[in-house]
Amino acid sequence: MRLLLPALLLFCSVPAQAFLFGGASDKRAAAGLEKLRSAFAAGDCGAVLELSPAFLREKPPAELREEGYGYIGRCYESTGAADKAISLYKLAQGLYPENLLFASRLALIYNQAGFPENAAPLFLKVLSRKSDDAAANLGLARAYAALGFLTRAKEFYSRAVILQDFLDQAVLREYALCMLRKRDWEETLFISGVGAGAAPLSPFWPLAEARVRAGQGNYDKALSAIDGALLLGSSRQLRLERALYLLLGGLPLRAIEAADAELALDGKDPLASAVKGMALYSQGKRTEAEPYFLAARCGGPFTAGIAGSFLGPHRKAAEAACEK
DSSP states (O other): OHHHHHHHHHHHHHHHHHHHOOOOHHHHHHHHHHHHHHHHHHHHHHHHHHHHHHHHTOOOOOHHHHHHHHHHHHHHHHTHHHHHHHHHHHHHHHTTTTOOHHHHHHHHHHHHOOOHHHHHHHHHHHHHHHHHHHHHHHHHHHHHHTOHHHHHHHHHHHHHHEEEEEEHHHHHHHHHHHHHHHHHHHHHHHHHHHHHOOTTTOOOHHHHHHHHHHHHHHHHHHHHHHHHHHOOOOHHHHHHHHHHHHHHHHHHHHHHHHHHHHHHHHHTTTHHHHHHHHHHTTTTTTHHHHHHHHHHHTOOOOHHHHHHHOOOOOGHHHHHHOOO
């Protein structure tokens, strides 16, 4: 009993709050976390990153560090320090595997940086525990689309737009473009109908329908749809796409008229030149078509590819002329 008395006296001399809140370092860490929390809530990431070294030097307990990592990581993201955010999220993910925030944020960064193969497993991890996470569904759809897995992308785009109640026009357009790549005409038409119902003045939706009809080989319907798009917003791209449908629909004279209208505005327009060249070629006027293919050869990859396929032995000379 005599030996226990000094220990008992020592025990009683320790302030009660030391057992409730930890030692002085833990108190400073708690105060530091409160500052991080307040700065983050105020949108002041500069202050968050300035305060973070002092907070981490206190070696905060696991639960405090976990919350702090969340604020610090997102502020690294917002200030463009993606490499630092990746390093921090990797560390945090190892320490706190149950916290989905770190996997989700890391996956988003990988997607944005062009590493969908790294993003996909992380989004799958999030969705394995929270299948109704709209952001994770959308992120996984984007990752699969970037990887060329369009059937898988369709599944997760579909879930994402349903979870968003079809309200996000940008995501709907993204989904429609993915389905056009997949040549999933029915799904594209469905999404276009939903999108047009919500945004009837957007030319994107009749244009999407026009591309579906062209993909199906129905150029009459494609022309009707793209005329609807032009009523909502005329542009060179739309007008020349319409000219291309005229050509593919067996109306080369009308295609030439449409191409000439654009060439009158810009005599070196590569797409207009390609359309006119193909229209002349389809009429058997190969010599007349050649100068237009030569002009188209100096355009982007699409028109250059078209022109190159028609120029044949003159292709190298055309490339040399473009370099000059």
